[in-house]
Amino acid sequence: MTQSSSVEAERAARRNIRLGSLGAALEYYDFVVYLYVATSIGQAFFPADMSPTMRLVQTFAIYSTGLLIRPVAGILIARVADRVGRKRLFIMTVVVMSVATLGIGLLPTYDQVGLLAPVLLLLLRVAQGCAVGGEIPAAAVFVTEHARADRVARAGAFQQMTAYSGFLLGAGAAFGAGLVATHLTPDAPSLAWRLPFLAGGLLGVVAIYLRRTIDETPAFVRETIEQGRRPAAPIREVLGTHRRAVAYAVLLAVALTLVNITYFNFWPTYLQTVLRHSSTTSLVASLVSIAGAMAFMPAWGYVADRYGWSRMLLGAGLSTAATTVLLLVVIPTLPPGSGLAVWIQLPAAVTAGGIAAATPGMVSAIFPTEVRQTGFSLPYNIVIAVLGGFLNLILVWLVAGVGVAAPMYVVLVACGLTVVASVVVLRIPTYLGRGARPTHGFSTAGDPAAGRPGLEGAMS
Template sequence: MMKKKEARTLGLAALGATLEFYDFVIFLFVAAAISEVFFPPDISPWVRQIQTFAIFAIGYLVRPVAGIVMAHFGDRVGRKKMFIFLIVLMAVPTFLIGVLPTYQQVGVLAPIGLLILRALQGCAVGGELPGAAVFVSEHASASRLGTASGTLHGVVHLGLLLGTGAAALAGMIAAQAGIPSLAWRLPFIVGGIFGLTAAYLRRHLEESPLYAEIQQSKQLSKATPLKVVLTEHAGACCFGFGLMFVMATCSTVFFQYMPTLLITQYGVPRQEALNANMWGTFALAVSMPFWGRLSDSIGWGRALATGAAAMLLATVWFFHCLADVAAAHGNLAVPFAVQGVAVAAVISLVPGLMAALFPTNIRQSGYAFPYNIGAALFAGLTPLMLAWLVRDHGPGVPLYPAIAACAVTALLAARVGGMRLYLGKQSERVAGAVATQNAG
């Protein structure tokens, strides 16, 4: 069983990260409404959609530099201080997006203001999610690192569920009140308020014990943490990029872009598409603790191999039945839920495994480097790329990046056994072997 203090830390850390994830992705769920009010009405809907997704991508594109800078201070001044700062940095721009004037009111200043606030969101989330993963992983015991990883990521992904639910609820409120702008304003305003509340609650967190130990013993990295990451841990970074390709591709294709695809290409009613996505996200989130616990029992390699097989089978079936189910107005929740459970098998492992790749004194910078660059390349541009390719080649295009993610997962499963890990059971075995050798 998880200790009370460990569970409390996990809960408070995950709560803040969940709200940050909600604040960051809600933009995509109300993209259709945003495209109508922040750009000139005399251009085609497709061009407005592309412009909206381009601003969405800005949040990801600023993440590499911003996230690495935030992680640098996380390694220098402490995990907790940055934790509180980052959630405030996310909450304020989110709230301001909810009260922005539209193109009809202020012209070109509207999309410019939206772009600036989206960039600030990217700065915050670039440091927040790596910070939460490192913080929780450093508090977890070696035998429960996978469980802590899966639980954290499951709770964090409830931010996607909250985003989908908030978009659906705001749409209903807007329709009943006869105020269309509430459909996109309410989710941002509520997210900003809850984010500030989470920042207040984080004051009660204690500093990571592993970080406090190296800080007290003056073992903080004397060189710039990022320099150490790049020169001494290049192999870990490459492995981290692989993890990020899988996580970003699967999350974006199935649980962020897919509602827009269903609405625009299959003619599925907006509410129906959002409801199906909610069930898929729910299945994704609630199954992650199970997969994380399984990895504690069978090891990272077997867990990744199991996930690769599960994702491949679910992905092929998902795209095989999607068109028929949508055309027949069938229950889309079932394929989304099956896909959610399969994707969870892999991405539940990312926080703990990524944190384990790097030693404590550079862990946050090590995590942030592949995480944020991978997010920018593989998640930020994916909706824009898919919108372009689907227009020219049809709605089956998203199948191919999903299959590629399955192949990369299989490669990671084969490679992880040879990686040097600094957290979890493998690190304990290495430490024990060194101690025995020294004693001899």
């Protein structure tokens, strides 16, 4: 490979990684913005004589439906992706999400069409759940297959960092729309919930336009097209041949979900309802934590690429445990209104970000190319739907029964699982990154010096 073609290949790989990661951010934005405007949605889509509590329950029930549909849709989408390619399904998921999100922003309210309004909202939420179930695993596989052998972990960490920006964008859009509806257009209160969805839909249209230029991953082209490896039943092959990898992926997904829900989802509610801090302090604390975790995710990816998955996971697990113990000691002593509440979780968020940063690259690496999408999607989506769908309620129950330290205990469980994962990974074969094994006798050893993107390393 000439130097000019090597440079061009490197540029193409970086472009594909950026565009692949961008879609994940929009998926997170579109999916979580619903939570930030849930109260306004309840008022718009359910009868005025219904109690506020019941409206909120109905609103969250529709939200949960989107979560429950994720594993089924994600597994079916992954099955197709392992047979026809990453690119086609990758574009489809962002189209579905964009159309559904834009549609929610344009929906008629209960006052206009009666019961048809919540029914339409439910159908669009199901469509969003289908898209997210396919998009997040697809993004992880896409970027890691485009990465050089010595940068697989960094590519996965970058994808996760970009995805987390969707949380920040969703919170910012909801906050900005509320200001517009309150101060600039007080006669149009529906803008408080419509604008975030309309903005998300338009951003999705931009993502669709940009994704037209992405390339199929080299790993898929060489392994499944040139080598003819297209399994007729990817799910059966994953469950039959790669059971250890599936169990390991479940282990990582559980640790990720415990950390994500506790520190990046439940935390604002915990600060506000349990520790009695203001809503503003709680929101700012959450945003600071997410931003801190995002900022250090590339560093965690570098550690994994440079020193190996085992050391990276061990470091993330132990450091998160240490910073969580700090929280366990300090946070119950903070009085309501303390400015320290905004910053005290930052060290824990930065270290917990390592657990999140490891997941895309690590789970992608433990499955061979021909079933990688199914192998990632099957355990990941099931864990997210089952555990993620109920963990907020479990945390509320634990706080009531165990006390204010309950969330930190949950994270310590995640740390223990991560430490276990750091040991077990030494016994799990990998198919991406340095020291990866070839599949079916076809070696696709990456050559960092030549800058060959997206190739699987041969066993060292």
